[in-house]
Amino acid sequence: MSSQPDPTGKDTKPIVISVDAMGGDSGAHAVIAGMSESARKNPEIAFILHGPRDELEPLVNRRRGLAERVTFADAREVVTMEDKPSHVVRHGAGTSMWSAIDSVRNGDAQAAVSCGNTGALMALSMIRLRRLPGVNRPAIAILWPSRNPQGFNVMLDVGADVRADARDLLQFALMGASYTRNSMGLARPRIGLLNVGTEEHKGRPELKEAHGLMTRFAQAGNFDFVGFVEGSDLPGDVADVIVTDGFTGNVAIKTGEGTANLIGDLLREAFKFSPLSRLASILAITSLRRLKKRIDPRRVNGGVFLGLNGTIVKSHGSADATGVSAAIKLAFQLARSGFAEKLAARVASAADLTQDALEPAQKPEAKTEGRA
Amino acid sequence: MSSQPDPTGKDTKPIVISVDAMGGDSGAHAVIAGMSESARKNPEIAFILHGPRDELEPLVNRRRGLAERVTFADAREVVTMEDKPSHVVRHGAGTSMWSAIDSVRNGDAQAAVSCGNTGALMALSMIRLRRLPGVNRPAIAILWPSRNPQGFNVMLDVGADVRADARDLLQFALMGASYTRNSMGLARPRIGLLNVGTEEHKGRPELKEAHGLMTRFAQAGNFDFVGFVEGSDLPGDVADVIVTDGFTGNVAIKTGEGTANLIGDLLREAFKFSPLSRLASILAITSLRRLKKRIDPRRVNGGVFLGLNGTIVKSHGSADATGVSAAIKLAFQLARSGFAEKLAARVASAADLTQDALEPAQKPEAKTEGRA
Incomplete structure (x- = not known):
């Protein structure tokens, strides 16, 4: 994943979306299918994909043209829908969700998308990104x-x-x-x-x-x-x-x-x-x-977290490829508009x-x- | 409105529903149309109708077979949708809503129906009927x-x-x-x-x-x-x-x-x-x-007040004849089942x-x- 040299001199640096591959009800397969759909439609997008690399890489490679837009961030642990947010905040440093948020925190990505546990995602986002002053x-x-x-x-x-x-x-x-x-x-x-x-x-x-x-x-x-x-x-x-x-x-x-x-x-x-x-x-x-x-609720899939230092989009837990792609599109639009x-x-x-x-x-x- | 002598010896005393004619969005006309619909379908039902008698009686007389099932309770005042419940409790003694509830309180009717202001209806019902002990x-x-x-x-x-x-x-x-x-x-x-x-x-x-x-x-x-x-x-x-x-x-x-x-x-x-x-x-x-x-929400029109000494059914404010009739039917069923x-x-x-x-x-x- 690197920006291409641009003969027109225009900045074509892609907008990078951090994606949590794990923790949704439909599995990493649906998330990667959604990324693939977004990548096909949108040449300006690139991804950092968080989760167990050995599981995810074969799924990504199966999608034509996707691998060159994806950087992997290996994370072995998963936040489940049953995990208490307070537990995840204390013990979640090795999870794909934590890793996905940290890509936004570090400035490596301009927004993050997760289909996982909403309460845990919000709690981690608050801890890692911090609230905006005054919120x-x-x-x-x-x-x-x-x-x-x-x-x-x-x-x-x-x-x-x-x-x-x-x-x-x-x-x-x-x-x-x-x-x-x-x-x-x-x-x-x-x-x-x-x-x-x-x-x-x-x-x-x-x-x-x-x-x-x-x-x-x-x-x-x-x-x-x-x-x-x-x-x-x-x-x-x-x-x-x-x-x-x-x-x-x-x-x-x-x-x-x-x-x-x-x-x-x-x-x-x-x-x-x-x-x-x-x-x-x-x-x-x-x-x-x-x-x-x-x-169709899938078309408007994506709850945006407001009030944090960074943009996090929560996709519906049971989102399919269309739903994940809609959430990625929303994250992309918000990232591009600053x-x-x-x-x-x-x-x-x-x-x-x-x-x-x-x-x-x-x-x-x-x-x-x-x-x- | 009196019970007919029954040659079979079976008790055919009608079940009396107290109806507030006023305060709904569709006017007394819709309420009386709903009563007429219920009366046609249900020979066991009779009504006490509350509101300005001079206005209501001509409307009732226009519906075939309805007048002999209706007793009028003249009430000159109306609770509007804008009235505060606290105001109605203090000053509402002359309203059709108050009068409709009092028919249940006095035992003249087995249940009451109103399309009026929900907050006022609940406040008046609590004051006039009192809560059940323990509620x-x-x-x-x-x-x-x-x-x-x-x-x-x-x-x-x-x-x-x-x-x-x-x-x-x-x-x-x-x-x-x-x-x-x-x-x-x-x-x-x-x-x-x-x-x-x-x-x-x-x-x-x-x-x-x-x-x-x-x-x-x-x-x-x-x-x-x-x-x-x-x-x-x-x-x-x-x-x-x-x-x-x-x-x-x-x-x-x-x-x-x-x-x-x-x-x-x-x-x-x-x-x-x-x-x-x-x-x-x-x-x-x-x-x-x-x-x-x-x-169709009209078919299930009727919120039942639970926890009072008596049955009050709140019909949707904008109920038409079908809706009012559904609320009356519900009141009737609850009254008959004791x-x-x-x-x-x-x-x-x-x-x-x-x-x-x-x-x-x-x-x-x-x-x-x-x-x-």
């Missing part, structure tokens, strides 16, 4: 199919931390706005705060407090605050970014995914029901494929702003009720 | 389309209270099990506790504590505890009853509904895309209708059980982490 809790942001012109909403946090207080939620809004500006090109994203109703008196105390903070800092944070939104707005078009704590966000996306899968299965059954419906499914196949592509640096700058300026102004915004009435 | 927080239970043989899962709480501690969650499990036994005929329902992962170390402290309590009380509560479940299990078949706090449950169902609606709309667009796909949609119409019926009395008995015996045994179950480690 209390990092967050995981995902894309969700929606009625927006861009086809997707951003939601965060979907599982970095089960807790978030009002200041964390404000930070999520600032980071989510920056991510959306950089990945979707929306100059002034609309931010909604997830609640059980849109009236200002509803919900938990920390949400009422966060509502006040976001109203105050929308101008400085360069976003429009649309106020409280509900679960039904997640696939809707009233906001571009939906802010919530990691517990609620995680339950919401999994409920949405599960419901979409159930409908998909029932739809397939419906089309198998009679000869007439089978004929109909053949006639409608192009339309149905278009629909499937529009809402997102990590832009986010760091944005968070730093926001931290200055809020630091100066936050104290009077602490609303005493929010403290009178029990914390839910 | 700290009542809960709202709904049905959700799932892969279970019965076609649905029960989830609670979906919005009675944004908070729930470990003991509340145990109570939800007991009440949800009783509701499922009585409404679905499942002798020993499987209960799952909603979390962000199925591993026992995951999630918020109160969930770990509730996990311990449910494991302990499954035998006495006559349910199987399947442990932690995720959002994806809500439409799944690993549990019959999903227990969570009202904040998370509310966000989950609204996300699921929103996602299902988005898919439905995109499916309709897909079938309009080309002449071929339009033809396909005609051929597949029976199958698609069957699918639609299977997942569910309120059975639940009271179950909760009383569970309260005795847990009262005796709970103290040693308070896990100190759950207290060390901050409450999220």
